Amino acid sequence: MxxxxxxxxxxxxxxxxxxxxxxxxxxxxxxxxxxxxxxxxxxxYSPKSKEAVIKAYDTINYYPDPISEDLREKLSKKIERPKEEIILGNGSESVLMLTIRALCSGDDEFLTSGGSFVIVYNWARINNVRCVSMPLTEGYGFDLEAIKSRINRNTKVIYLANVNNPTGTMISKAELEDFMQNVPDHILVIVDEAYFEFSESLHEDFPNSLKMNYSNLLTLRTFSKAYGIAGVRLGYAVGHEKIIESIAKTKLTFEPTALAQAAGLGALEDTxxxxxxxxxxxxxxxxxxxxxxxxxxxxxxxxxxxxxxxxxxxxxxxxxxxxxxxxxxxxxxxxxxxxxxxxxxxxxxxxxxxxxxxxxxx
Ligand SMILES: Cc1ncc(COP(=O)(O)O)c(C=O)c1O
Missing domain, CATH: 3.90.1150.10 (Aspartate Aminotransferase, domain 1)
Structure with a gap:
């Protein structure tokens, strides 16, 4: 060959x-x-999610709604953010990959910690973006001071997993606020909250980054964990409208699938x-x-x-x-x-x- x-x-x-x-x-x-x-x-998973998928199956000869309008509207009400600030994809892994693709080029660097979600290092490399990883703290947490000190003129995106997978450690509200105040606003900070629903009930000081007001903060959430629908692949990002618009340009036209959108709508019904x-x-x-x-x-x-x-x-x-x-x-x-x-x-x-x-x- x-x-x-x-x-x-x-x-x-x-x-x-x-x-x-x-x-x-x-x-x-x-x-x-x-x-x-x-x-x-x-x-x-929720039976309501299953019911919605079965119903949606009747129309799978048609392409899905490319902008997931119904689901974004429902999510918008739930998280109290405008629907223009939400984008859905084939799992939050996909939205993360699209964000790197949309924002990074040339000498841009992707800065994060070692000992985090293994997939992120790969997506940076696959998109030909230099990935810089700082060591974890002794307690297996993100070393925010070390990450801050490593910022240079090439730093474009910082990835924080809160909580961190696989270590389970969290970044507190005060630590995240302090970090955001010290990171220049031309650097995007991705806060991956894949486990948010569990975390917020485990610690009263667990930050909800959706409530933080920074134009350079992008939150990732997923339906794969607490909502139990990992197999259909559904996740989303919430951030500034302009960032969301750029991510939307890189997305597969019909991502996520009609069945995934239906599964998500059903899952949100079932508290x-x-x-x-x-x-x-x-x-x-x-x-x-x-x-x-x-x-x-x-x-x-x-x-x-x-x-x-x-x-x-x-x-x-x-x-x-x-x-x-x-x-x-x-x-x-x-x-x-x-x-x-x-x-x-x-x-x-x-x-x-x-x-x-x-x-x-x-
Ligand atoms: C920190 C973190 N982010 C994202 C994901 C992937 O989520 P999704 O299934 O939405 O792609 C995982 C899955 O294990 C994870 O641990």
Whole structure:
């Protein structure tokens, strides 16, 4: 093959999917399974969301509404921001990628922390944008002082995950306000709040960046976590109208799909399901911290729907991961600077117990 692939693409390692759940089930013959490796909502999804999708299926011979008008209107009322400041995409991952594509070029730099959401580094590189990562603090949080001190004339976008995935740490309201006041307003600050619905009920000082008034702040939210519809891919960004307009220019014409828009509209109707999900998570996190403390396992207090445990080294992580896998508990061993850590999502009570009992045995 003689076609030249540009260096910034050829240097990227292709995503290597592991075995599927049915393949693993066949290999290990599990009696009980707890899928706790992707921070999904294992309670399921709202029946209202399902109903809306089934209804929308009747019109899937037509293209979807390219500007998700109904969903933006509904969201606009919920979050109290004008619909012109909202854009939806195929998951918040897509909106993040589109933002980089829309804003960065040439020598522009994307500044963030190491030990954060793995996908963001890739999207910067795929878009040929230099990604600069500062180390995490000793407590596994974003080091906002270090990030501020690294700003230079090429810095174009700063990415903060609040809470941070995979560490579960949060940036407080006062810290975020202070940060925003010290970042020049020609730099876009993306605050990724994928776990917001959980976080705000776990800590009274958790900031809602949608209520902060900065023209250079872009908030990312998703329907994949608390709303439980990760499989249809639906997320959104909220920010200044001009930023949203630029992102809209880079988006696939018919993103997100009609079924995703319907699923989102249905999900927003169901406050009971959301409340149940949040309650399950708060209880699950409490259970994890009590049990991990009892077992003498180090962990980082979390404000998301997952918790990060820390071990001696990667060898120990591999042993725990493989041992849990044999028992039907799927967790996430981490890489890079966090290769001594394992992240586990909060599941249903029986899944959480299966994890703790299996861990005790391993
Ligand atoms: C911090 C963070 N942002 C974004 C996402 C992706 O969300 P979506 O499913 O909307 O693409 C995740 C998923 O794990 C995440 O942890």
């Amino acid at each position: 003689n076609i030249q692939v540009p260096d910034h693409i050829s240097s990227i390692k292709r995503y290597q999917p592991g075995k599927t759940i049915p393949q693993l089930q066949e290999e290990f013959g599990w009696e009980k399974v707890a899928i706790l490796w992707n921070n999904e909502n294992t309670l399921g 009971d399901f959301l409340a149940k999900t949040i309650e399950n998570n708060t209880k699950g996190l409490k259970y994890f911290s009590t049990e991990l403390t009892r077992l003498g396992i180090q962990f980082v207090p979390s404000y998301g729907n997952f918790i990060m445990t820390a071990w001696k080294d990667q060898k120990e992580v591999d042993k725990i991961f493989n041992g849990l896998m044999k028992k039907g508990v799927l967790v996430r061993p981490l890489a890079g600077s966090l290769e001594h850590c394992i992240r586990v999502s909060v599941g249903r009570p029986e899944e959480n117990q299966h994890f703790i009992h299996s861990l005790e045995n391993v």
